[in-house]
Amino acid sequence: MGKENKKKNRVVPEPALRRMPCYLAQLKVAKKEGQKYISSPKIANIMDIDPTQVTKDLSYTKIAGKTRVGYEVEPLIEELEDFLGFKSLDEAFLFGVGSLGTALIRDFGLKQFGLNISAGFDINPDVIGQKYDGVEIYHVDKFKELINPDIKIGILTVPVEVAQETAELMIDNGIKAIWNFTPVILRVPDNIVVQNTSLYAHLAVMFNRLHSKESKS
Amino acid sequence: MGKENKKKNRVVPEPALRRMPCYLAQLKVAKKEGQKYISSPKIANIMDIDPTQVTKDLSYTKIAGKTRVGYEVEPLIEELEDFLGFKSLDEAFLFGVGSLGTALIRDFGLKQFGLNISAGFDINPDVIGQKYDGVEIYHVDKFKELINPDIKIGILTVPVEVAQETAELMIDNGIKAIWNFTPVILRVPDNIVVQNTSLYAHLAVMFNRLHSKESKS
DNA sequence: CAGTGTGAAGTTGTTCACAGCA
DNA sequence: TGCTGTGAACAACTTCACACTG
Numbered sequence: 001m002g003k004e005n006k007k008k009n010r011v012v013p014e015p016a017l018r019r020m021p022c023y024l025a026q027l028k029v030a031k032k033e034g035q036k037y038i039s040s041p042k043i044a045n046i047m048d049i050d051p052t053q054v055t056k057d058l059s060y061t062k063i064a065g066k067t068r069v070g071y072e073v074e075p076l077i078e079e080l081e082d083f084l085g086f087k088s089l090d091e092a093f094l095f096g097v098g099s100l101g102t103a104l105i106r107d108f109g110l111k112q113f114g115l116n117i118s119a120g121f122d123i124n125p126d127v128i129g130q131k132y133d134g135v136e137i138y139h140v141d142k143f144k145e146l147i148n149p150d151i152k153i154g155i156l157t158v159p160v161e162v163a164q165e166t167a168e169l170m171i172d173n174g175i176k177a178i179w180n181f182t183p184v185i186l187r188v189p190d191n192i193v194v195q196n197t198s199l200y201a202h203l204a205v206m207f208n209r210l211h212s213k214e215s216k217s
Numbered sequence: 218m219g220k221e222n223k224k225k226n227r228v229v230p231e232p233a234l235r236r237m238p239c240y241l242a243q244l245k246v247a248k249k250e251g252q253k254y255i256s257s258p259k260i261a262n263i264m265d266i267d268p269t270q271v272t273k274d275l276s277y278t279k280i281a282g283k284t285r286v287g288y289e290v291e292p293l294i295e296e297l298e299d300f301l302g303f304k305s306l307d308e309a310f311l312f313g314v315g316s317l318g319t320a321l322i323r324d325f326g327l328k329q330f331g332l333n334i335s336a337g338f339d340i341n342p343d344v345i346g347q348k349y350d351g352v353e354i355y356h357v358d359k360f361k362e363l364i365n366p367d368i369k370i371g372i373l374t375v376p377v378e379v380a381q382e383t384a385e386l387m388i389d390n391g392i393k394a395i396w397n398f399t400p401v402i403l404r405v406p407d408n409i410v411v412q413n414t415s416l417y418a419h420l421a422v423m424f425n426r427l428h429s430k431e432s433k434s
Numbered sequence: 435c436a437g438t439g440t441g442a443a444g445t446t447g448t449t450c451a452c453a454g455c456a
Numbered sequence: 457t458g459c460t461g462t463g464a465a466c467a468a469c470t471t472c473a474c475a476c477t478g
Contacts, residue, residue: 013469017425018418025377025400039437047402050471055438067477068436085424086417103320113417114424152427160242177427179419183242185264193430195423197416200303200330201235202396206412207302207331208234210369210394213410230447256459267449272460284455285458 016057024080031073039070086114091151096158097122105132152176233274241297248290256287303331308368313375314339314354322349369393
């Protein structure tokens, strides 16, 4: 009877969500190598983590593994891409067309992973009016005209000083999720999703680990 | 191991390290506004976190707050920058001069935070020989000639397929820490520091939170 | 009997409660 | 009284143990 309705709708822990794209990358390699099935110990071994971690993470998706065999590679790739939101294309506006902003627009397969940047905004006359890979850059003032209900995601790559006010501008005009590349912790209402990706934070962690290992040995 | 000695040399939790650059950004704002002291409740309020979280995080540094007053802004900035390794300049080589790699080289901000990229490596003839903001790009084969004991950090922005082998090349030639922008989990010896910064992982978390909030309301 | 799936134990990080100080 | 600083209670995440299945 109700085989599926029992398991879903749990909150997925953030660490698990962060591991899933890694599984996905490995699975694609496995697929290229022609493997039809892959087991959790195998994945775990490649990534040097605990096998039950893998099964627990995968249990949040609706794919089921076969005992003694493992998971079928191709359906698992499909399910993971779907689960992670990489299959449906979300539209986003980007604020702050500096070097990082430009890279995100031009790059690198964000579209492949379900994110399409449909316009960029800045106040620098040098970039306004430019087109990068088909994405046009406008003055921030144009934002209110161009926004529409399909755009739920805003990418924040502006200087620290204007981060909070730019975030508020986004929210006031209907943005529901902010991908924040500044080191500023944004103050936003509860119903707004913020994903912080501060390179400096990661740099800090790396320096600390490196320097403490150096002084130890 | 033994009784707890003095205060220093504890292992700093990674979440704490990640919060510190945010404190730093806020402190710089406070300094600009002319504030001489700032208290933990004040910082906590700005960042919407628990005040004791702030005091606990700051207790890992060697700055001490004044009762009833808070922390002196300028010395705290100095200490945080020093503690996080942002004051001394570390040299790094970058592997994979695609659009992200190029952005990291050009993004002067990294130098401000203690990381200087002194060379880039790729196999694409179009970029080899180029100079971006004074940073020269070489063929990967040149890496062995150019490496020296001052270079302890390698930045990995290559395509997924060659991530592991490039990491091994780095390690074999003396790199001690790898800033990994690929979604691949690298297999490395214990004494090597790896900092994973996969944009796709963050994207996955953001999509999940956004889509689950959408379906809830 | 190797591998999935899950509740229970263990570990790590966060929040609380309170002592001490100016 | 308001704030720092810390040990103790609590929550989140990870690892373990084991029942189950082909």
